[in-house]
Amino acid sequence: MTTPSTVPSRLDFLGPIAPRWCLGCGYFGCFKELTSVFAKSGVPREKFVVVSGIGCSSRLPYYTKTFGFHTLHGRAASIAQGIKKARPDLCVWMVTGDGDSFSIGTNHMVHLLRRNPDIKIMMLNNQIYGLTKGQASPTSPIGTKTKMTPHGTDVPPVNIARLALASGASFVARAHDKDGPFLEEILLAAQNHQGSAFVEVLCNCVSFNDGAFQSLTDPNLQAQSNIKLRLGNPITFGAQSEKGMALREGELKIVDASASDILTHDPTNSKIAHLLANIEFGQSPYPFGVLSVA
Amino acid sequence: MKHSCTGTDNITIRFAGDSGDGIQLAGDQLALAATIDGNEIMTWSDFPAEIRPPEGSLAGVSSFQLRIGNNRVFTPGDMADIMVAFNPAALKVSLPYLKKGGALILNEDTFIPAGLEKANYKTNPLIDNSLQSSYQVIRVPLTKLTRNVFQNIGKNTELNRKEIDRCKNFFALGLVSWITQKPTRLFEGLIKTKFSTKPKLIEANLTCLDAGYRYGENGEIFGTCYFVNQTHNQTQLIETKTRYVSGNTAMALGLYEFAKRSQLKLFMAGYPITPATSLYQDVAAIDDDCVETFQAEDEIAAIGAALGASYAGSFGVTCTSGPGLSLMLEIMNLGVMAELPMVIINVQRAGPSTGLPTKSEQADLLQACYGRHGESPVIVMSANSPADGYSTVIEASNLAIQYMTPVIVLSDGYLSNSAENLDETQNIAPIQPVNFYQELQNFKAYARNERTLARPWVLLGTPGFESTTGGLEKDNPTGAFSQDAENHETMVHLRNQKILRAAQDFSPSIFCGADHGDLLIIGWGSTFGAIREATLQAQKEGLSVSHLHLRHLHPFPLDLEKYLQKNNSGEYKFKKIVVVENNLGQLWMKLRAEYLVPATKLNQIQGRPFKISEIFDYIIKQLRRSS
Numbered sequence: 001m002t003t004p005s006t007v008p009s010r011l012d013f014l015g016p017i018a019p020r021w022c023l024g025c026g027y028f029g030c031f032k033e034l035t036s037v038f039a040k041s042g043v044p045r046e047k048f049v050v051v052s053g054i055g056c057s058s059r060l061p062y063y064t065k066t067f068g069f070h071t072l073h074g075r076a077a078s079i080a081q082g083i084k085k086a087r088p089d090l091c092v093w094m095v096t097g098d099g100d101s102f103s104i105g106t107n108h109m110v111h112l113l114r115r116n117p118d119i120k121i122m123m124l125n126n127q128i129y130g131l132t133k134g135q136a137s138p139t140s141p142i143g144t145k146t147k148m149t150p151h152g153t154d155v156p157p158v159n160i161a162r163l164a165l166a167s168g169a170s171f172v173a174r175a176h177d178k179d180g181p182f183l184e185e186i187l188l189a190a191q192n193h194q195g196s197a198f199v200e201v202l203c204n205c206v207s208f209n210d211g212a213f214q215s216l217t218d219p220n221l222q223a224q225s226n227i228k229l230r231l232g233n234p235i236t237f238g239a240q241s242e243k244g245m246a247l248r249e250g251e252l253k254i255v256d257a258s259a260s261d262i263l264t265h266d267p268t269n270s271k272i273a274h275l276l277a278n279i280e281f282g283q284s285p286y287p288f289g290v291l292s293v294a
Numbered sequence: 295m296k297h298s299c300t301g302t303d304n305i306t307i308r309f310a311g312d313s314g315d316g317i318q319l320a321g322d323q324l325a326l327a328a329t330i331d332g333n334e335i336m337t338w339s340d341f342p343a344e345i346r347p348p349e350g351s352l353a354g355v356s357s358f359q360l361r362i363g364n365n366r367v368f369t370p371g372d373m374a375d376i377m378v379a380f381n382p383a384a385l386k387v388s389l390p391y392l393k394k395g396g397a398l399i400l401n402e403d404t405f406i407p408a409g410l411e412k413a414n415y416k417t418n419p420l421i422d423n424s425l426q427s428s429y430q431v432i433r434v435p436l437t438k439l440t441r442n443v444f445q446n447i448g449k450n451t452e453l454n455r456k457e458i459d460r461c462k463n464f465f466a467l468g469l470v471s472w473i474t475q476k477p478t479r480l481f482e483g484l485i486k487t488k489f490s491t492k493p494k495l496i497e498a499n500l501t502c503l504d505a506g507y508r509y510g511e512n513g514e515i516f517g518t519c520y521f522v523n524q525t526h527n528q529t530q531l532i533e534t535k536t537r538y539v540s541g542n543t544a545m546a547l548g549l550y551e552f553a554k555r556s557q558l559k560l561f562m563a564g565y566p567i568t569p570a571t572s573l574y575q576d577v578a579a580i581d582d583d584c585v586e587t588f589q590a591e592d593e594i595a596a597i598g599a600a601l602g603a604s605y606a607g608s609f610g611v612t613c614t615s616g617p618g619l620s621l622m623l624e625i626m627n628l629g630v631m632a633e634l635p636m637v638i639i640n641v642q643r644a645g646p647s648t649g650l651p652t653k654s655e656q657a658d659l660l661q662a663c664y665g666r667h668g669e670s671p672v673i674v675m676s677a678n679s680p681a682d683g684y685s686t687v688i689e690a691s692n693l694a695i696q697y698m699t700p701v702i703v704l705s706d707g708y709l710s711n712s713a714e715n716l717d718e719t720q721n722i723a724p725i726q727p728v729n730f731y732q733e734l735q736n737f738k739a740y741a742r743n744e745r746t747l748a749r750p751w752v753l754l755g756t757p758g759f760e761s762t763t764g765g766l767e768k769d770n771p772t773g774a775f776s777q778d779a780e781n782h783e784t785m786v787h788l789r790n791q792k793i794l795r796a797a798q799d800f801s802p803s804i805f806c807g808a809d810h811g812d813l814l815i816i817g818w819g820s821t822f823g824a825i826r827e828a829t830l831q832a833q834k835e836g837l838s839v840s841h842l843h844l845r846h847l848h849p850f851p852l853d854l855e856k857y858l859q860k861n862n863s864g865e866y867k868f869k870k871i872v873v874v875e876n877n878l879g880q881l882w883m884k885l886r887a888e889y890l891v892p893a894t895k896l897n898q899i900q901g902r903p904f905k906i907s908e909i910f911d912y913i914i915k916q917l918r919r920s921s
Contacts, residue, residue: 015762017774046757051602052764061762062775067754069605070764070775071598072628078595079625082602082610083754085588086561090606090755108598111591 010035012045015065021056026177026203030124031060033184034093038066041191043091050093051080053105056131056205057097057124074104077112084117091191092118098125098139102158106138113167113196120190120197125160126205127212134208141282160200161277161291165270170195170294172277174287176202178217182228182288189290216286229276229289235263237285247272252279267293297511299475299519304363306371307470309463310388311380313346313354316463321358322713323467323488327480328362329538329715332524332531336361336680336823338370338903339711343568343651350404350412355387362474364523368679368823370712372905375520376473378466380404380436382413397516398429399469401436401462432515440465443505444498452494464499468506475521478507539716541680541709542569545639546576547718548687549611553584555725556695561603562611563588563596568651569707570613570641593618597625597638604634605763607730607753609691613639616658617648619702620665626700627666630789632763633740633749635694635701637687642706644901653901654707656819657877662702663848663884669786671793673697674848676704678804678822681716683709686845688722689801695728697796698748704847706876708903709820723801734758739773747792749773793849800851807833807840812917814857814868816893818844818881821874821904828909837917840868847881850888858891870916872896874909 013035021027038048048066052058054073061068067090071079080094101109101123112119127144129135135148139160143152164172171193175183183201190197202213216225223239236244236257244262246255252275255262267273273292307324311317318339328335340357347354361371373393379385381404392398405420417424425431440462444453453461464485471478481503489495510516526536539547553560564574564587578587586608590596593614600610614622619640629636642658644650662674673693677686687703694701731737731750739761740749752759761773769776770784804822806829817825822843829841842857844850860866871893873882882895896912898904 044757046755046760048760049606049754050762054765061764064762066760066762068762068764069602069632070762070766072624072765075594075598075625078590078598079602079605081595082561082563082588082599082604083606084602085586085599086559086603086606086608087754107591108595111595 008039008045010039013038013065015063017062019063020059022207024204024206025056026126026205027056027060027124029177029180030122030183030201030203031063033180033187034060034122035064036184037187037191038064040188041091047089048091048093049083050095051076051083052095053097053100054131055097055100055129057095058100060095074100075108076100077105077108080119081112081115081117084119088118092120094119094121096121096123098123098127098160099129099137102138102160102163110163110167113164113169113198116168116170116195118195120193121199122187122190123160123198123200124203125200126203126209127157128205128209130205130208139281157281159277159280162274164198165274165277165292169198169292171197171290172273172292173197173199173290174202175199176213176217176288177204178219179222179226186290193293215284225284225286227285227287229265229267229287229291231265231267231290233265235265247275251275254285265289267291270294297517297519299521302520302522303365304361304367304371305376305474305520305522306359306361306374307474308357308359308374308377308388308391309466310355310357310377310384311463312349312384313342313356314349314460315356315380316460317356317358317380319488320463320467321360323481323484324470324474324476325360325713326484326538327471327476328360328474329536330480331476332526332528333522334363334366334525335538335714336367336370337713338708340902341652350381350383350409352383352387352413355384357384357388357391359391362522364525366525368826369903369906372907376470378470380462380466382409382415382419385419386413386415392429394428396429397432398425399432399434399466402433403435403437434469434515436462436466439505439509440502443502447501453498457495457498461498461502464502465506465509468503468508469510471503472507472510473516473519475519478504536715536717538713539680540572540711540713541677541683541705542573542641542711543576544680544683544716545677545687545703545705546573546580547716548684549577549637549691550580550582550585551684551718551722552688552691552725553609555727556609556691557727558609560585560611561588561600561608562586562613563590563599563603564613565590565593565596565618567593567615567618569643569710570615570618570639573613573639573641573710593621594625597622597636600636601625601629601634604629604636605632605754609635609695611637611639611691613641615641615643616645616661619658619661623666626672627668627670628765629700630666630670630672631765631768633698633789635698635751637690637694637701637703639687639703639705641710642704644707644899650901652707654709654820654903655876655899655901656704656706656821657880657899658704659818659847659877659880660883662704669790671790671848672699673701673793673796673846674704675701675846676819676844677709678819678843678845680709680712680714684716684718685720685722685801688725692723692725693796693799695751696748696799697746697792698751699793704819706820730756732756738771739763740768741771742788742792745795747788747795797846797849797852800846803845803851803853804843805840805857806830808838809840809857810861810867811838811840812869813837813839813913814871815839815841815874815909815913816844816871816881816885817841817874818847821876824904824906824909825874827906828913831906831910832913837913839913839917844881847884855889858885858889866891870894872912872916874904876904
């Protein structure tokens with residue numbers, strides 16, 4: 001039942017079961033912003049379908065009051081495409097995780113992005129396998145020690161944004177779980193995008209990978225470590241926006257914000273988008289926002 | 295030479311040649327012509343796994359066998375009456391399929407040292423007397439004669455030497471059409487259709503066909519021609535809408551028919567795999583809004599898309615072969631738990647692993663019934679002949695919707711490629727347009743239909759019904775996810791019972807003979823033809839043999855038990871029961887497990903269909919021993 005006002009609130013999208021993630025899990029924030037976006041989208045509740053794979057991320061459909069399908073590890077992309085082909089009138093959101101979509105599910109994810117159906121993807125990246133209690137994921141930094149990899153992982157992690165772009169994705173964005181308003185902004189942009197909209201959200205796993213994103217999400221460190229990209233805005237960062245990015249000799253360089261060639265963010269510039277995507281996790285500053293729109 | 299023309303009930307012809315010789319095309323054209331002429335036919339394609347093996351090699355031999363009859367023919371024939379071998383390798387590989395005394399037509403132009411060596415012949419069989427005593431050997435300079443045709447017509451046909459040589463299959467076809475008394479006019483429309491995009495070949499092939507026919511008629515190479523009476527006259531053919539179809543095509547037509555009657559959109563997702571690919575392609579060729587096809591990146595994606603489409607209110611279908619079925623089992627299991635309708639067609643091939651991709655086998659039965667993890671029952675059916683594929687998929691689709699479950703349809707390579715006449719106006723069980731559930735009051739997602747135990751199918755997007763389903767166990771009857779112990783046991787039983795209930799809606803099994811006797815032969819799938827002919831032969835000789843052919847492998851049909859029971863005096867109705875299969879005994883195992891009957895088994899796992907004689911000889915052995 002909708003509340004007696006003309007605009008739905010996110011409460012209308014809350015299902016009968018409260019989320020059961022660990023206290024302090026980054027997914028609570030993601031769930032809040034996603035349901036806000038549903039409410040703001042103008043799409044009637046019954047027209048949403050939330051499709052997930054397997055993992056803590058993928059429990060999300062049970063918590064929304066929409067149609068939902070909790071499918072299989074790595075296979076949400078296949079099933080979501082079938083749903084969208086059968087019912088182009090429905091708004092299909094795929095909720096997945098780093099292991100679900102970039103280990104077992106990589107194949108289907110690449111082909112989904114290549115085909116570019118109108119499916120929105122929220123990929124919750126906590127750089128660990130949480131539901132199975134702490135194994136390395138394809139996004140875990142090299143050297144990650146777990147019970148399954150006691151000597152540390154020996155391969156570099158997948159660069160998610162670069163792989164998404166290489167697959168032909170028409171919308172690639174990144175956010176994290178400690179800047180709610182910015183996350184909502186990005187999810188809303190994904191909601192409104194015509195075509196596949198891929199959003200990577202860095203989320204803290206309090207139980208098995210606590211603090212992995214500390215340097216990016218700590219309120220005192222965000223200004224220095226996050227580049228918040230916004231269409232039409234200069235690409236700057238820092239507590240006083242004192243630093244920025246310029247394109248010099250084909251590379252992105254960190255320069256003083258007073259430089260004349262500070263870049264203005266244009267996500268349709270695929271050259272810049274690829275350069276931004278090539279910034280590896282661990283480098284600082286790290287770009288957030290809509291990197292690429294094709 | 296004066297020709298005699300003999301009437302016969304049926305005749306079996308086998309074409310064999312190099313993969314590049316157009317063997318399949320020639321055989322196919324003859325089969326089509328025989329159909330147009332009102333005969334019953336059954337065909338068998340036997341070709342290599344590679345696309346184009348080295349010319350003249352043993353590995354490159356491609357064969358097409360065809361039986362033309364005036365009554366229904368159940369098999370393409372154990373042995374050919376007439377064989378055409380285009381080269382030594384084809385002779386080597388195919389000779390075992392020619393009956394003693396049969397006519398052996400050889401292209402003598404290819405029996406040169408190079409060709410003989412490739413076929414491992416130390417001496418030339420044309421001249422070393424190895425063939426003459428057992429067969430009627432007819433040497434035809436096929437390559438030369440074909441080239442002469444083009445010289446004689448003196449026209450510039452725009453064909454190069456290679457294209458001219460390739461027309462020899464139509465010359466050979468012309469010769470065989472004279473032998474079988476199929477006038478060349480029967481082929482005209484077929485050739486024009488087949489080569490509509492290559493017009494220069496139409497005249498070339500028609501000319502070669504005609505020349506081959508006259509070569510038989512005027513020449514002295516062949517004394518006898520054969521005439522098979524028609525089963526159907528032309529009016530009958532048009533009224534019954536009979537057409538000559540392969541097993542794969544028949545299934546494609548059946549799926550389309552179901553989509554039209556049920557008013558559901560057919561969503562067929564697939565991934566290429568021999569021998570299922572042409573089934574998918576036949577559906578893809580249908581130009582109708584109620585049919586959509588999707589080539590996925592792998593089998594898992596294919597069944598995923600099909601399941602998603604069913605979840606969304608379309609009718610999801612996929613087709614594959616054994617290796618693909620193995621990949622699909624996990625998502626099929628999601629369909630079992632979410633109780634969604636789907637049809638999965640498995641065109642079985644010889645395995646395990648990559649196996650023999652172009653050869654046939656029936657060894658996926660246990661995988662279909664039990665391959666999913668957990669207690670995961672699905673309905674499993676099989677088609678027993680190419681034309682039977684049509685009604686089988688219609689029944690499977692109907693059961694999938696009625697019982698909200700995945701249904702596996704088992705076909706096989708032999709059945710899929712083989713062809714016979716299909717009557718599309720045959721009686722099919724009535725299919726109602728699907729009505730989605732709309733009653734919101736007291737709605738429980740897993741409340742069950744009293745008769746079928748199926749849950750209600752709600753159309754995705756209907757307001758008020760928003761909820762999430764998935765692979766986790768469900769609470770009975772709300773459908774919320776549940777990890778409760780007793781609830782789980784209840785749900786396992788409910789899913790199991792639902793599938794067992796489906797038997798109440800099954801079409802009858804196929805039975806021939808008395809309901810008691812000395813021997814009962816049980817079969818499933820494409821062994822139908824050979825078992826049926828062997829049984830009829832045995833019955834004609836006064837032997838007490840019956841044949842039961844199952845269309846349903848899980849659950850077993852309700853009409854099975856009565857044949858396996860004991861009568862009032864405590865004896866089994868049949869003294870012996872044998873299960874005939876192209877595997878090591880899978881139906882045999884399941885029957886023994888569920889009915890405790892002392893059935894024995896007759897198996898052949900050579901990638902080919904049973905010969906009638908293999909089964910008939912077994913019958914004789916069994917009954918002689920016990921008498």
